[in-house]
Amino acid sequence: MNIKKIAQLAGVSVSTVSKIINDYPDISEDTKLRVRKIMSETGYIPSNSAQTLATKRSHLIGVIFAGKLNIDMTHPFFVEVVNAFKKQMGILGYDLLFFSNEKFQGRGDYPARCRHFHVDGCILLSGEELEPSIRELDESDIPCIGVDLTLSGPLSAHINTDNREMAELVARHLAELGYSELGYLGSRESSEMSREREAGYREALASRGLPVREEWFIHADSFFEDAGYEAAKRLLTGGALPQALWAASDQLAIGALRAFREAGLCVPGDIALVGCDDIEASRYVQPALTTIRQDKETIGKYAALMLFDLINEQNASAAQLVQPELIVRGSCGT
């Protein structure tokens, strides 16, 4: 069932049917009604490929997990963001195309595949260092929105939680609880996000007159649990422990928690612990993790709205900060 058959059945031209599909004003209501009836009776659906070919708009958004390593759909933070993004994009009339990042199987890099599928825009998710093809995409004329990832291309924007405010919230909370010797567990990966969190934390300590001791600032190999475990073990073999530790991701915190427990340390009795992100698991560990919530719903939704503006060349702001929230659970005592 194609547009030609509909035209025949209705006794009108192909162009008329097309105009009815797109609700052009120069077709009479009578004809529209009559043809629409036939369309629904025959279950006719216009082909997206044909429409894309003719209009250069696919109503498809590419989803790219941009990290060099280990970031995929199962990532507890990004999956929530993407889910909210998908929801909002659905409302705006778009569906999502997930690129298989299986090393490009001879199907070209990201910019190539965006053009191949004619996606109207892209969402890039990452907290890691980037592959070169991501930069290329950023600088292309394909609208891009980055989450936890700064973009600067002509049709790009980005959104993330206010990392410095996160650090501020943590420092304030720990200080209020009376802790003064504060440590930091970050990731070695150099990303905007990493740098901001750590820098913000250092400032927050300094502005409160708290000591910034380098041996209490440690860096794991990634943001994942096992890396947190290893890093925390290194901290334990060092000298005196800090009274409290902020981990730059909940997964790092959970790994550290395991290391502390294995060492016979009690959290928060011997050392207080704060996570970051508020992923699902942080509610389940024992003690439940005090953490900084990123508002994934809002990030995903705004990402969609910003990308929509970018696609329609409206006044999209280049960057957007979302405010974090402190979630107090048990890992810092009271």
Add this chain to the structure above:
Amino acid sequence: MNIKKIAQLAGVSVSTVSKIINDYPDISEDTKLRVRKIMSETGYIPSNSAQTLATKRSHLIGVIFAGKLNIDMTHPFFVEVVNAFKKQMGILGYDLLFFSNEKFQGRGDYPARCRHFHVDGCILLSGEELEPSIRELDESDIPCIGVDLTLSGPLSAHINTDNREMAELVARHLAELGYSELGYLGSRESSEMSREREAGYREALASRGLPVREEWFIHADSFFEDAGYEAAKRLLTGGALPQALWAASDQLAIGALRAFREAGLCVPGDIALVGCDDIEASRYVQPALTTIRQDKETIGKYAALMLFDLINEQNASAAQLVQPELIVRGSCGT
């Protein structure tokens, strides 16, 4: 940059370029090399829309979270399955299209949207009762693979963990630990999966001469945590408790755990608890949950391979069972 420009630059016809793209044998190696060089130098990528239009193959797979309520990308079990599926599909040369299930925003139901995008096949994920349009899709000529969801259409197949074997593993383990009064926490939702697990469990108890007491078989409103919490509270207000309880999902188990703890009960001291699925959170709760692991990697990978066979009209088996595995942690004692 389109095929015509490439043809001009290379001094050959459009058909020749097309044949080179598709590696037809009736073009000399010399010409292929020469033209391919030009293609890569100009960064030419053929348009998927045009190819789909001409060939009726899009190399796109539709992903549908088919549940009536609340099943989306954040579902801890399905997201792992989809991730493995995506990986394997990438190897096979396909990308994934996630349909926004925002109540179809006037964009037609699932079959319509599959035709709209010309997807080559679909993966349906669900453990719930189905919408009518899913049945329609199953019966259409679009290749479909169901996960935790029985399909019977002409080009359909399905895959899931052996639910009866799961029940058998649980019963065996609990019996070996000396528990004889066993309860079950399932979901009210009528799905193949639910029925099989419960029926298998009843049989496993009966075959061991263990009592099957109806007041110990309770049903939550869904498979989610809060429903488990509520259902467990109902169990607590009843008479004597069973010695051990199998929850048909880890989320239900975690909810029940919360209810027990609030009631001052100790797990496994006062009541042993077994989960199901082995989602991430089951490792983090206290006590860590003894559970039945579903091999999500294998399910996702096989789903991809089966769907590929279906698409290429090869000998796809209509159904596939994956074996479960008992994961012993702390929630049943020793």
Add this chain to the structure above:
DNA sequence: CTCATTTCCGAAACCGGTTTCGTTAACCTC
């Protein structure tokens, strides 16, 4: 050297839509 094959390539129809521009008939206006 002649005739039959192969090898290699191109013309053209086609996939299913969109959009510009022109045409016709009906409607005003004075």
Add this chain to the structure above:
DNA sequence: GAGGTTAACGAAACCGGTTTCGGAAATGAG
């Protein structure tokens, strides 16, 4: 009732590829 508008529709070019079929040149056989 002549001339100017407007409303409603269609012809045809176009989007970027694929594929069938046919033809010319090169090759092989006898």
